[in-house]
Amino acid sequence: MASVDRSLIIIGGKEDRTSDKVILGEVARRVGSGKLVVSTVAMENDPGQLFDEYEKAFRSLGVKHIFKLEINHRDEAKSNAKLRILDDARAVFFTGGDQMKITSQIGDTPIFQRLQQIYREGGVIAGTSAGASVMSETMLVVGGDEESHVIGGSARMAPGLGLISGVIIDQHFMERGRVGRLLGAVAQNPKNLGIGIDEETAIVVERDNEFYVLGSGAVYVIDGSDVTYSNIAEADLKKTLSIYDVKIHMLSEGDRFDLINRAPRQMKGAAAEKLPQKEDAHKKVA
Amino acid sequence: MASVDRSLIIIGGKEDRTSDKVILGEVARRVGSGKLVVSTVAMENDPGQLFDEYEKAFRSLGVKHIFKLEINHRDEAKSNAKLRILDDARAVFFTGGDQMKITSQIGDTPIFQRLQQIYREGGVIAGTSAGASVMSETMLVVGGDEESHVIGGSARMAPGLGLISGVIIDQHFMERGRVGRLLGAVAQNPKNLGIGIDEETAIVVERDNEFYVLGSGAVYVIDGSDVTYSNIAEADLKKTLSIYDVKIHMLSEGDRFDLINRAPRQMKGAAAEKLPQKEDAHKKVA
Numbered sequence: 212m213a214s215v216d217r218s219l220i221i222i223g224g225k226e227d228r229t230s231d232k233v234i235l236g237e238v239a240r241r242v243g244s245g246k247l248v249v250s251t252v253a254m255e256n257d258p259g260q261l262f263d264e265y266e267k268a269f270r271s272l273g274v275k276h277i278f279k280l281e282i283n284h285r286d287e288a289k290s291n292a293k294l295r296i297l298d299d300a301r302a303v304f305f306t307g308g309d310q311m312k313i314t315s316q317i318g319d320t321p322i323f324q325r326l327q328q329i330y331r332e333g334g335v336i337a338g339t340s341a342g343a344s345v346m347s348e349t350m351l352v353v354g355g356d357e358e359s360h361v362i363g364g365s366a367r368m369a370p371g372l373g374l375i376s377g378v379i380i381d382q383h384f385m386e387r388g389r390v391g392r393l394l395g396a397v398a399q400n401p402k403n404l405g406i407g408i409d410e411e412t413a414i415v416v417e418r419d420n421e422f423y424v425l426g427s428g429a430v431y432v433i434d435g436s437d438v439t440y441s442n443i444a445e446a447d448l449k450k451t452l453s454i455y456d457v458k459i460h461m462l463s464e465g466d467r468f469d470l471i472n473r474a475p476r477q478m479k480g481a482a483a484e485k486l487p488q489k490e491d492a493h494k495k496v497a
Numbered sequence: 498m499a500s501v502d503r504s505l506i507i508i509g510g511k512e513d514r515t516s517d518k519v520i521l522g523e524v525a526r527r528v529g530s531g532k533l534v535v536s537t538v539a540m541e542n543d544p545g546q547l548f549d550e551y552e553k554a555f556r557s558l559g560v561k562h563i564f565k566l567e568i569n570h571r572d573e574a575k576s577n578a579k580l581r582i583l584d585d586a587r588a589v590f591f592t593g594g595d596q597m598k599i600t601s602q603i604g605d606t607p608i609f610q611r612l613q614q615i616y617r618e619g620g621v622i623a624g625t626s627a628g629a630s631v632m633s634e635t636m637l638v639v640g641g642d643e644e645s646h647v648i649g650g651s652a653r654m655a656p657g658l659g660l661i662s663g664v665i666i667d668q669h670f671m672e673r674g675r676v677g678r679l680l681g682a683v684a685q686n687p688k689n690l691g692i693g694i695d696e697e698t699a700i701v702v703e704r705d706n707e708f709y710v711l712g713s714g715a716v717y718v719i720d721g722s723d724v725t726y727s728n729i730a731e732a733d734l735k736k737t738l739s740i741y742d743v744k745i746h747m748l749s750e751g752d753r754f755d756l757i758n759r760a761p762r763q764m765k766g767a768a769a770e771k772l773p774q775k776e777d778a779h780k781k782v783a
Contacts, residue, residue: 359695359714359715387674388671390671390674428737440761452715453747457746458744458745459743460741460743463739475726
């Protein structure tokens with residue numbers, strides 16, 4: 212039963228932490244009276260300040276049990292003291308920073324196994340920015356902002372935490388001009404759906420097979436299933452990518468996406484009622 | 498017969514003017530021994546320097562007859578002296594600047610009628626940046642960089658020169674993060690194909706019905722023919738756009754696009770032979 216409830220909340224960065232807090236509010240709602248662990252593992256030299264911001268935000272949203280998971284060396288990810296922070300956690304929230312720091316510090320450690328267990332048993336795993344990218348099997352790491360994909364281009368990929376498969380997540384998407392790099396990632400293997408998430412925007416993945424959109428920006432889904440031609444395997448690394456017949460869906464709050472059938476649809480009825488209500492903006496689609 | 502040869506060379510901005518000059522070289526090739534007029538109408542206060550740069554570049558490419566068309570007030574666009582600059586022109590090249598300056602100064606004037614005549618009778622009309630946007634019936638003017646389209650968003654459209662119909666051109670495309678605004682433009686009326694051109698990249702439109710790609714970046718074609726849903730007509734102007742099932746083609750040098758059937762294809766045989774050859778980069782697709 213519990214596993215039916217598990218969810219991923221994948222945030223494109225710069226989510227509001229002081230005003231409406233629509234996205235963090237959804238995390239808080241799912242934590243309920245449970246325990247929330249905020250991981251700052253993605254940060255190079257954790258100054259503490261970021262955790263304090265999140266703690267304040269989540270407290271104001273009614274979360275009572277908030278703990279910090281800070282890991283500066285891979286050794287720590289194997290210590291019992293750190294592992295115990297995750298005991299009975301209902302949710303884990305990954306802050307921004309460097310996604311490679313998350314995977315290199317906790318990949319294949321007891322901490323990571325506990326994280327998987329929390330999710331499997333019905334928990335919530337949330338992450339923003341670097342914490343969003345890290346969710347998929349393969350993650351985009353650096354490079355490729357504001358440029359079209361060149362076959363031997365600057366965008367790099369690395370293995371992520373793999374909490375969701377069959378997708379590649381990108382964040383700060385339109386703000387940092389990342390369509391080119393995500394198209395390049397999809398071209399490399401169209402089995403992966405590209406999901407580009409704007410700032411102050413999130414997808415909430417339920418039952419591993421569908422998500423809905425929350426927040427003020429857009430979510431772009433890049434589907435290479437019907438691609439008829441691409442030059443991605445060409446030897447000339449300086450050649451700019453060509454790829455024909457890519458399907459793209461632009462989604463905003465009120466939209467759902469079926470990851471199995473790769474099809475968007477509008478939220479209606481009871482599901483739509485659950486979306487946050489604001490005074491003027493973001494009226495839900497009827 | 499002459500009309501078969503007419504062509505538009507539409508450049509995404511920042512084309513090389515001092516080194517390989519691949520794109521300006523194509524303009525020069527089509528000018529041949531004819532007369533080339535460089536229009537600086539798009540510039541607010543023409544400092545002369547930009548014309549000098551183009552004159553130098555085109556001279557080095559073998560163009561012998563180069564004239565400057567500068568118009569600072571709409572009155573001048575009605576003067577015979579200015580009109581005579583276009584006499585017997587084989588090609589007109591529009592520099593960058595402000596696209597609205599071009600349309601507001603020469604729209605519906607004798608200069609514009611002469612421009613149409615030059616094109617109709619087999620001439621070449623080229624333009625870069627603002628000079629590219631201005632080619633279509635409807636042009637994107639300002640706003641919408643690096644953001645997702647919001648229904649009442651900041652991107653603005655205005656009537657262009659209309660030398661090519663059924664398309665909306667955007668330039669500096671991936672460099673300025675303009676996918677959002679072009680998706681928004683296509684959503685407003687999918688009869689228009691969105692064409693986003695990167696810097697140092699051009700499309701060469703032949704016989705009004707197809708184009709090929711030249712230069713080092715990419716050209717994106719956004720086709721809304723199969724769109725199944727969009728919220729663009731919603732009353733809530735702050736709502737972020739949703740649009741499902743958009744088709745996108747990413748093209749690079751060596752690709753052709755059929756504007757009638759909205760279909761890309763690779764250039765082969767004699768056509769591909771005509772592409773510029775470079776030592777290592779940009780080897781043509783065999």
